[in-house]
Amino acid sequence: MNIVVLVKQVPDSGSERGLSADDKTVDRGSANNVINEMDEYAIEEALKIQEAHGGEVTVLTVGPQQAAESIRKALSMGPDKAMHVVDDALHGSCALATSKVLAAAIGRLSPDLVISGAESTDGRVQVIPHMIAERLGIAALTGARKLVVDGATLTVERQTDEGYEVVTAATPAVVSVWDTINEPRYPSFKGIMAAKKKPVETLSLADLGIAADEVGLSGASSAVVEAGKRPPRQGGTKVTDEGDGGVKLVEFLASEKFV
Amino acid sequence: MLPTEEAHDLLELVRQIADRELAPRVADFEARGEFPRELLRVLGRAGLLGLPYPTEHGGGGQPYEVYLQVLEELATRWLAVAEGVSVHTLACYPVATHGTDEQRKRLLPDMLGGELLGAYCLSEPSGGSDPASMSTRARRDGDGYLINGTKSWITHAGHADFYNVFCRTGEAGPHGISCLLAHAGTPGLAPQARERTMGLRSSPVAQVVFDDARVPADRLMGDEGTGFRIAMQALDAGRLGIAACAVGLAQAALDYATDYAREREQFGRRIVDFQGLGFLLADMATAVSAARALVLSAARLKDAGLPYRVEAAKAKLFATDAAMRVTTDAVQVLGGYGYVADHPVERYMREAKVLQIVEGTNQIQRLVISRDLATG
Ligand SMILES: Cc1cc2nc3c(=O)[nH]c(=O)nc-3n(C[C@H](O)[C@H](O)[C@H](O)COP(=O)(O)OP(=O)(O)OC[C@H]3O[C@@H](n4cnc5c(N)ncnc54)[C@H](O)[C@@H]3O)c2cc1C
Numbered sequence: 001m002n003i004v005v006l007v008k009q010v011p012d013s014g015s016e017r018g019l020s021a022d023d024k025t026v027d028r029g030s031a032n033n034v035i036n037e038m039d040e041y042a043i044e045e046a047l048k049i050q051e052a053h054g055g056e057v058t059v060l061t062v063g064p065q066q067a068a069e070s071i072r073k074a075l076s077m078g079p080d081k082a083m084h085v086v087d088d089a090l091h092g093s094c095a096l097a098t099s100k101v102l103a104a105a106i107g108r109l110s111p112d113l114v115i116s117g118a119e120s121t122d123g124r125v126q127v128i129p130h131m132i133a134e135r136l137g138i139a140a141l142t143g144a145r146k147l148v149v150d151g152a153t154l155t156v157e158r159q160t161d162e163g164y165e166v167v168t169a170a171t172p173a174v175v176s177v178w179d180t181i182n183e184p185r186y187p188s189f190k191g192i193m194a195a196k197k198k199p200v201e202t203l204s205l206a207d208l209g210i211a212a213d214e215v216g217l218s219g220a221s222s223a224v225v226e227a228g229k230r231p232p233r234q235g236g237t238k239v240t241d242e243g244d245g246g247v248k249l250v251e252f253l254a255s256e257k258f259v
Numbered sequence: 260m261l262p263t264e265e266a267h268d269l270l271e272l273v274r275q276i277a278d279r280e281l282a283p284r285v286a287d288f289e290a291r292g293e294f295p296r297e298l299l300r301v302l303g304r305a306g307l308l309g310l311p312y313p314t315e316h317g318g319g320g321q322p323y324e325v326y327l328q329v330l331e332e333l334a335t336r337w338l339a340v341a342e343g344v345s346v347h348t349l350a351c352y353p354v355a356t357h358g359t360d361e362q363r364k365r366l367l368p369d370m371l372g373g374e375l376l377g378a379y380c381l382s383e384p385s386g387g388s389d390p391a392s393m394s395t396r397a398r399r400d401g402d403g404y405l406i407n408g409t410k411s412w413i414t415h416a417g418h419a420d421f422y423n424v425f426c427r428t429g430e431a432g433p434h435g436i437s438c439l440l441a442h443a444g445t446p447g448l449a450p451q452a453r454e455r456t457m458g459l460r461s462s463p464v465a466q467v468v469f470d471d472a473r474v475p476a477d478r479l480m481g482d483e484g485t486g487f488r489i490a491m492q493a494l495d496a497g498r499l500g501i502a503a504c505a506v507g508l509a510q511a512a513l514d515y516a517t518d519y520a521r522e523r524e525q526f527g528r529r530i531v532d533f534q535g536l537g538f539l540l541a542d543m544a545t546a547v548s549a550a551r552a553l554v555l556s557a558a559r560l561k562d563a564g565l566p567y568r569v570e571a572a573k574a575k576l577f578a579t580d581a582a583m584r585v586t587t588d589a590v591q592v593l594g595g596y597g598y599v600a601d602h603p604v605e606r607y608m609r610e611a612k613v614l615q616i617v618e619g620t621n622q623i624q625r626l627v628i629s630r631d632l633a634t635g
Contacts, residue, residue, distance in 0.1 A: 185304075186272065186275070186276055186301070186304070186305050187272060187305070188304060188305050188306045189268075189269050189272060189305060189306035189307070189310075189319055190306050190319075192265070192268045192269070192272060193265060193268075
């Protein structure tokens with residue numbers, strides 16, 4: 001089973017993040033950039049399937065030059081090769097445009113299975129897997145907490161607020177995963193060394209037959225009009241128990257719409 | 260300072276694993292005295308249980324200069340784990356450097372592969388400083404040896420998969436000693452109850468009793484009678500590992516004490532701003548840097564293939580004495596808070612002590628150095 005794993009480089013969610021002052025896109029210059037956390041689970045899932053069923057695992061990234069670093073990191077966990085779509089015109093692309101580029105790249109690789117994280121920690125729109133599936137005309141099994149491969153049949157436990165749904169589809173398909181699905185491995189020292197020698201194919205928009213004005217800030221279907229700093233944290237409310245502590249607590253919870 | 264890009268990548272990986280897997284667990288495991296066997300497997304799978312050995316046998320092909328910095332990094336988070344890696348690496352030394360080509364091919368890939376753990380059996384109840392007088396014996400019996408005797412203070416006893424056993428096969432004194440590599444499952448090889456140690460409680464230490472324990476002759480390392488030389492050479496390298504562990508431990512104590520001294524206020528000022536305390540921290544910091552420099556300079560001699568025994572003894576002596584002083588002073592910096600288990604510095608202080616004792620007490624290191632001075 002040949003698998004493509006989508007890997008995005010994002011600013012580390014554990015550190016200070018912001019938008020660029022000039023065009024209100026995610027500021028990647030001053031941030032500590034890492035592999036989107038959920039994508040590590042996608043890589044792990046792909047490697048586990050490969051270990052059980054054979055085939056090849058390819059990492060696919062659409063992103064600026066510096067994302068090459070995250071591609072190497074992803075490869076050090078074990079995938080065989082990578083494809084990196086990099087083009088200045090991509091800067092500021094919306095989810096729709098990004099899905100177009102990803103779908104075109106996936107089309108070239110024609111995998112049996114595409115696995116992605118359920119969301120990225122910068123955009124958090126959660127729509128890319130669905131959009132790709134729609135563009136490719138294949139099934140989308142999203143938000144998986146479990147994935148079973150049986151021949152050409154995929155069965156997924158789809159995580160919901162209430163529990164989970166069991167959904168199945170035939171390959172090829174797109175599966176997006178939550179961090180409940182597995183425990184990603186650490187790369188090994190040997191894996192790090194081997195990753196330096198693994199092939200990374202770099203493609204431009206032109207290579208994929210996509211015009212520059214279909215993507216980027218100018219071609220975006222949505223725009224960030226305004227952005228402000230998150231309001232500072234409010235000081236907490238102190239409830240002093242004078243015999244009516246319980247009532248006051250419930251009143252507080254009700255006022256915050258918790259009960 | 261690291262010599263290569265791959266060494267940088269390695270240290271980054273080590274930091275990531277140490278932060279995520281070791282740092283959050285050390286206090287609990289130490290309090291319970293539980294051996295983190297599974298965590299050592301995590302390190303093994305990452306390739307950290309064979310770093311200074313050749314890649315052709317499954318090792319990491321790293322110079323000591325790099326391997327020791329890995330140990331230091333691990334020791335800043337969890338000394339017992341770093342010491343475990345060091346002991347395992349020591350236990351691979353006899354095969355790696357004195358085994359035949361055939362033995363290396365047959366044995367090393369598994370030993371360095373990450374799933375197995377080794378132990379090194381030299382000390383005996385009657386003496387650790389003078390191993391040339393050991394009494395554990397092995398006698399030839401058909402195509403193997405039968406070992407009888409008791410080894411003491413064996414790190415990883417009861418958990419190790421293989422045991423290097425130094426035992427007498429011939430005359431009294433150093434020339435009658437040989438090195439055998441025993442499987443953990445060998446009938447007659449019996450680890451005893453764990454010692455109740457002052458510190459390093461997550462590292463199991465116990466006697467190992469050998470009662471007609473049979474080891475095939477193809478697991479004799481080097482020739483009969485060369486075991487003592489093998490043991491001493493292995494310890495030269497092992498002492499550098501202990502010294503690197505000491506640097507890491509001292510660094511951890513220094514960092515903790517420094518952070519505390521910048522927060523804590525008395526008489527309306529941060530205590531770090533009192534010269535009496537600031538100078539104490541300055542001496543601690545200087546000791547750590549000096550110890551690290553000494554360890555790395557001995558390592559570079561080894562990496563260059565030059566004699567390094569005496570420099571390794573100096574590094575072990577200085578770094579472990581420095582760790583004892585620095586960890587003791589770290590307790591002082593925290594005052595009463597340093598004396599209770601809510602902060603890690605009392606544990607650091609208990610842990611530092613063992614480093615002055617293992618792999619040759621610091622008196623024995625002085626013996627090595629002074630003998631060299633005496634003979635010129
Ligand atoms: C936690 C722990 C783990 C250990 N792990 C291992 C292991 O995995 N494998 C192993 O083989 N051993 C191990 N050891 C044993 C350790 O190496 C010995 O304890 C050490 O070598 C000292 O031996 P001893 O305890 O018999 O002390 P002794 O040799 O009896 O020494 C007692 C005192 O006399 C001093 N002394 C001895 N001879 C001289 C001299 N010539 N000049 C001046 N002073 C001298 C010593 O420095 C010491 O202060 C471990 C010990 C501990 C505590």
